[in-house]
Amino acid sequence: MARANLSSGPLGDLYLLPGEIPETRDLEDARQWVSIYRELVTFSERTLSRLRNDGGDADERVMETHLRRLQSRLDFWERRLWDLAGLDLDVRRRVLTYAGQRLTLTRREAELLAFLARRPGQFYSASQLVSLAWASPELSPEQLRTYVVRLRRHLATSGVPARLVSEPRRGYGLVFTA
Numbered sequence: 001m002a003r004a005n006l007s008s009g010p011l012g013d014l015y016l017l018p019g020e021i022p023e024t025r026d027l028e029d030a031r032q033w034v035s036i037y038r039e040l041v042t043f044s045e046r047t048l049s050r051l052r053n054d055g056g057d058a059d060e061r062v063m064e065t066h067l068r069r070l071q072s073r074l075d076f077w078e079r080r081l082w083d084l085a086g087l088d089l090d091v092r093r094r095v096l097t098y099a100g101q102r103l104t105l106t107r108r109e110a111e112l113l114a115f116l117a118r119r120p121g122q123f124y125s126a127s128q129l130v131s132l133a134w135a136s137p138e139l140s141p142e143q144l145r146t147y148v149v150r151l152r153r154h155l156a157t158s159g160v161p162a163r164l165v166s167e168p169r170r171g172y173g174l175v176f177t178a
Contacts, residue, residue, distance in 0.1 A: 030081040037074035098160045109151050116174035123170035
């Protein structure tokens with residue numbers, strides 16, 4: 001990505017929001033931009049769904065283009081967050097790399113981490129995680145808790161700047177730390 005043209009306004013097919021600085025070195029800024037774009041994508045998806053139900057063809061095409069733009073920015077900030085945190089997750093090989101350390105995860109641990117990492121700061125109930133992260137509704141919340149405990153241990157012992165937290169009535173979420 002060319003750094004010279006990174007200013008508020010048009011950037012090829014992308015538009016940056018005021019205050020959006022793609023070359024930031026601040027982990028918290030990147031986490032906040034992920035949250036902002038996640039909300040914008042979610043809202044735009046709901047709006048597009050309503051447009052499709054109401055049959056607004058022209059508006060639907062405009063919203064699809066807008067949604068692609070927002071999704072592109074979200075993808076960028078998710079990658080940037082992981083880069084700033086010094087993390088790399090290879091789900092297929094089940095390897096998490098941080099600060100020169102390579103952690104081998106189980107398939108379910110890697111899938112759970114990948115799911116939550118794409119949605120930092122968002123929380124999901126045990127049943128939502130079992131369904132969304134693994135598409136295995138036959139797994140129980142107790143089995144999920146086993147994977148959560150193991151993944152928490154991996155993150156803590158390796159010093160990864162992220163924690164897998166649980167909050168009452170909100171569920172589980174991955175939170176990046178400074």
